[in-house]
Amino acid sequence: MEPLRPVVLERLMRYYRYLSEVTARKNIDTITSAQLGATLHIDPTQVRKDFGAIGLMGISRVGYEVCEVCRAIRLVFGFDRPYPAILVGAGHLGKALLSYPGFVRYGLRFIAAFDNDPSKVGLTEAGLKVQGIRSMKPFVRKNNIKMAVLTTPVSVSQTITDRLVSAGIQAIWNFSPTRLTVPEGVLIRNEHISLGLAQVAYHLNALRTEENGELPTLDQPCDEPCRPEDL
């Protein structure tokens, strides 16, 4: 079967989140593509196509069985087949991710955390003892870990990534604001939250510009150095 494109996966998640939420409250057995589409602002045809793409068959004049839909989506993502993962980088964000109880619903289970900082090694975060970075590679190999979550500083992210890949990691969920280079077949999912911030900033800036008028366009030569980014 043709792999599903990211945009489809994203809609599947929206269906899933809504349907599992709504069925927890009300007792709904079936839902039509029109109902679902209206709630989520997705075209009903799109809903039917997405469901068709994961092998779901609707019932004429009735719609889709909510429970079947949820089951099919869980099967597509493998939410019911948990996969162990490690966290690399036990900073604020790393700790936040470690202690998030919601991930287990999506099959993610942290079984180890690593950090380079000696002051962090040995501490227990969310029930896991933070290990030194040198234990990482043997640990991944020994336990046949396929997934890593990366919250390291930009400066070390590529080095860590190379080590992870050589140890057999196949997917990296990257919160470090840099583009990682990996061999074919290894999946990188970048979570660059600064992109989201930029969208908000743009909106706010547009509002301010409306109110206060354009900033004076600077016609002086551009001598101000571009500032290096680390987010």
Added chain:
Amino acid sequence: MEPLRPVVLERLMRYYRYLSEVTARKNIDTITSAQLGATLHIDPTQVRKDFGAIGLMGISRVGYEVCEVCRAIRLVFGFDRPYPAILVGAGHLGKALLSYPGFVRYGLRFIAAFDNDPSKVGLTEAGLKVQGIRSMKPFVRKNNIKMAVLTTPVSVSQTITDRLVSAGIQAIWNFSPTRLTVPEGVLIRNEHISLGLAQVAYHLNALRTEENGELPTLDQPCDEPCRPEDL
């Protein structure tokens, strides 16, 4: 001027991040659309269109002045006009965001943090004293705050949002995994990290399915209840 679409803003951020990074290292004055496109895997025509859309003029046979590009992008997003913001929800994620030093580069400055939990109120996080949620509305009004970052549990997010909006908030950066309803004109940017996790899960699941073969398709009736989500 026509507002820039999110996909354009996203590319602008990629240019910006790369250019400010590269100019911090090497001494590069100009860059061509072909060079930039090759590095970022973006079509050179696209680069030229994006630059044109923010009023940048290239130099024939030379390319674009890096410094001018960076300045134009900063102007579009308003990175040089800082905006005060508040954080609502001082949990792990909230604290991680508060203490992130990189945001200030994008104009974001936290000036207050609020939480409902009495055990958190009064604590100091990243230099800010966490205030009770009842102080939030008057604070926003008094200080004319336009932006809020939301890291509250799903159950209270909509209520908080309503209060924020009625206090005059115009943009919400939402890390709470729920869809918020707001009046026309208020911007919500959702940061649903579980979407990213799902993409990774899909990839890993596809790999496992290749190796182990398809899971047996369950032909039993679907009696397992769909689990409510809170991520």
Added chain:
DNA sequence: TAGATTGTTAATCGATTAACAATC
């Protein structure tokens, strides 16, 4: 001048939406 690069118009591609026959 010749050649490289921009800016812009035209062509392609892919994703979304509309239309409608098939179904129960």
Added chain:
DNA sequence: TAGATTGTTAATCGATTAACAATC
């Protein structure tokens, strides 16, 4: 049966890429 809903094909829309004249 009549009517509502699915599944699928066709049409539209928007975004990306190709082509090329204008520029220095």
